[in-house]
Amino acid sequence: MQTNFTAEQLADPHVATSEKILRKCVHCGFCTATCPTYVTLGNELDSPRGRIYLIKDMLENGRPADAEVVTHIDRCLSCLACTTTCPSGVDYMHLIDHARMHIEETYRRPFWNRLTRNVLAAVLPYPGRFRLALKAAALGRPFAGLLKRFKPLEPFGAMLDLAPRRLPKPSDSAKPGTHPATGPRRGRVAILSGCAQPVLKPEINAATIRLLTRLGVEVVAPEGEVCCGSLVHHMGREAQALEAARRNVDVWLDEIERGGLDAIIITASGCGTTIKDYGFMLRLDLAYAGKAARVSALAKDVTEYLATLDLPQQEARGLTVAYHSACSMQHGQKITLAPKTLLKKAGFVVRDPAEGHLCCGSAGTYNILQPEISGKLKARKVKNIEATKPDLIATGNIGCITQIATGTQIPILHTVELLDWAYGGTKPAVLS
């Protein structure tokens, strides 16, 4: 694609990066067929190619974002299916990240939208606040229907719908500390505690720690770690995201100095995609660029790391698992085979639902901010999963677990909970 940026515009490193991305697009439109919002809405401006044109026009003309651009960029799930499909290697992720930053800097959102986003950014990344908010949501649940009838308050109704009826007790696995390997030590890793996941499903990291320590890996949960920054990063709140990234980089580098780390284990693929991008996010910060790149290189999804440990084949369990590949897993991190191979080795029959490339509609805070499109994608995803007639569903991202669980009665678990069970751990409570 031809671009017309001035030398002055290109002096801005964000614009220079976006210009290189834009030039790679050849307008072929292959990406439209796999874009969930284009498939759902049928509007070219809600396709990757349409958004690329909107972003190009806005940046080239040095214009502040307007309501039309914001509408179509906000509808993008950042699922990155387009990056998997694109034959030209267009780095859509960094382009849309830049567009979101530009929107945040130049556009004043309507009051209720601003309020909703401020609440989400002030609550979700902090486990203590999130826990309190979920307790309050239990009281507000009867009003969900009422809130959803008034368009500007729809996101608050969606939040109440998503809140679990009962919260699990906080787990020790969320506390900082070291979990020694059982038997001879074959590795040492840090585990990301996370923000929303330890509140909603502390059993995921508990299962990871049990499994890894039994396999001879020491697991450390470092003191001082914060949310990875993904939630605010996708809202265009770059200062807040970079502050979180710097804090985590410092914490993990301290841990490397203290005892060495073979990997930083992440059990939520949405967080994994962001931490693997810390090197890029902090590339302009001379004090952090190198350190962040080192951290990104150590970041591993738990299934990616387990695949290196050569786990033995287990006997068949007589259970069929529909594997839902989170977008951040398959498109963001390009991890497609490892989780399924591990589940098969663990003795499960694994099924791939149709349209596996399409997002379930969770996408961070998307199911709160865009409940209508998200609801349509959820219904489509659940229909495809249920068509495989599984006993259970496995996936590697807490957002997808929360989203899909509100649309089906079939139990949904994190892949690592099933692996822990298959290799000597406890049976997941949801299956008992």
Ligand code: SF4
């Ligand atoms: S990230 Fe997903 S929703 Fe956004 S343009 Fe690409 S395919 Fe469409």
Ligand code: SF4
């Ligand atoms: S598939 Fe790639 S090159 Fe083709 S229109 Fe989409 S982003 Fe551009």
